[in-house]
Amino acid sequence: MVKDLEHRFTEDLEKNQNIIHKVCRAYTTSDSAHKDLFQEITIQLWRAYPKFRGDSKFSTWTYRVALNTAISLYRKSKRQITTSEIYDNLKELEYLDYDDTKDQQVALLYKAIRQLSDIEKALCLLYLDDKSYREISETLGITEVNARVKMNRTKIKLKKLLNT
Amino acid sequence: MKGLDKYKEAWKNQDSKDLKYSYNDIQEMLHKKSSSIVKWIFYISLIEFCFWIVISFAFDTDWNTINVKSRLYMLLGILTAINYIIIILFIALFYKNYKTISVSSNAQKLMKDILKTRKTVYYYVLYNVGMLIFGFVVVMYYIFTSVDFLTQLQTARPESSLNSSLTLAIVISVVIIAVIVGLLLMFYRLIYGVLLKRLKQNYKELSES
Numbered sequence: 001m002v003k004d005l006e007h008r009f010t011e012d013l014e015k016n017q018n019i020i021h022k023v024c025r026a027y028t029t030s031d032s033a034h035k036d037l038f039q040e041i042t043i044q045l046w047r048a049y050p051k052f053r054g055d056s057k058f059s060t061w062t063y064r065v066a067l068n069t070a071i072s073l074y075r076k077s078k079r080q081i082t083t084s085e086i087y088d089n090l091k092e093l094e095y096l097d098y099d100d101t102k103d104q105q106v107a108l109l110y111k112a113i114r115q116l117s118d119i120e121k122a123l124c125l126l127y128l129d130d131k132s133y134r135e136i137s138e139t140l141g142i143t144e145v146n147a148r149v150k151m152n153r154t155k156i157k158l159k160k161l162l163n164t
Numbered sequence: 165m166k167g168l169d170k171y172k173e174a175w176k177n178q179d180s181k182d183l184k185y186s187y188n189d190i191q192e193m194l195h196k197k198s199s200s201i202v203k204w205i206f207y208i209s210l211i212e213f214c215f216w217i218v219i220s221f222a223f224d225t226d227w228n229t230i231n232v233k234s235r236l237y238m239l240l241g242i243l244t245a246i247n248y249i250i251i252i253l254f255i256a257l258f259y260k261n262y263k264t265i266s267v268s269s270n271a272q273k274l275m276k277d278i279l280k281t282r283k284t285v286y287y288y289v290l291y292n293v294g295m296l297i298f299g300f301v302v303v304m305y306y307i308f309t310s311v312d313f314l315t316q317l318q319t320a321r322p323e324s325s326l327n328s329s330l331t332l333a334i335v336i337s338v339v340i341i342a343v344i345v346g347l348l349l350m351f352y353r354l355i356y357g358v359l360l361k362r363l364k365q366n367y368k369e370l371s372e373s
Contacts, residue, residue, distance in 0.1 A: 013190050017185055043196060045267075047267070048266065061268065064268065065267050068271055069267065073200035074200065075199070075359070105174035105175075108171075109175060118369075119370050122271070129175075129176075138270060139271065141269070141274075141370070142272060149373065162167070162168075
């Protein structure tokens with residue numbers, strides 16, 4: 001029974017891991033922290049899984065838990081600060097060196113997103129993934145009006161950071 | 165927001181090139197231990213509950229060994245009984261709050277629930293510090309007004325007047341208790357300050373309109 005559940009969960013997560021990677025890349029600045037956060041999100045998801053009733057899609061639920069973990073449960077380790085430089089300078093440059101402009105744009109986006117606050121990061125991710133204001137307000141627990149106000153501010157900030 | 169549209173398109177087609185976990189990787193992660201702050205708050209709170217229970221036991225034995233009047237003994241007995249009831253209520257409340265914490269809630273509710281759990285422990289600590297001070301004042305009052313103590317004090321410091329010796333004894337006791345309380349509160353601030361600083365900031369930012 002438990003094995004069945006574990007198998008189903010692992011399969012679902014393997015398919016949807018991209019969502020978690022996006023959140024990790026936005027909220028951490030080093031490879032090791034990325035892996036750390038990914039693991040923590042996975043543990044939180046697995047713990048909450050028995051209560052997941054499928055009212056929402058697995059991907060929507062994963063998104064919510066991942067953001068919650070990044071914003072509220074995860075404690076940034078000190079180690080991250082010391083290695084952040086390396087990630088920023090080497091890893092991102094490596095991405096930026098690709099000829100592919102799409103990859104460049106994604107790398108630039110992450111670079112900009114990392115400069116935002118935790119809440120703004122969440123808003124940004126939800127915006128980029130085309131979530132409706134209703135879904136955003138439900139994920140964050142704020143009114144739709146407030147979500148719109150916050151989103152507009154965040155978009156302006158993001159634009160400024162991207163120099164567009 | 166035209167400028168952002170091209171980025172949005174790139175975002176949607178992004179592929180995490182070198183970061184892809186296999187089925188086995190993920191399965192392995194399921195059995196790892198969580199390091200979430202909720203877990204830390206839970207453990208630290210348990211230590212706090214235990215700490216204060218031990219302290220009240222320690223005081224119990226102390227009171228027994230002091231040769232106090234029966235009136236004080238009765239008062240301390242009642243206080244101890246009330247104390248245990250209140251501690252049980254606090255633990256029940258803490259457990260109830262802790263159980264409400266769900267990572268599937270919306271972000272604001274999750275943060276609120278975490279802060280609420282922490283707040284229960286904070287009140288528990290304040291209550292205990294209050295009780296500690298109150299108990300201390302009561303015991304000191306009885307000791308400092310007991311004839312036995314005053315005679316002992318006079319024999320110990322025959323050269324000074326009783327009044328000045330008594331004042332000195334009171335000042336020393338107050339300083340000792342103030343230092344203990346100060347250290348305790350500083351310790352709590354430090355632990356939870358480190359643990360909850362970011363969460364509090366995020367909660368504030370999200371709640372602002």
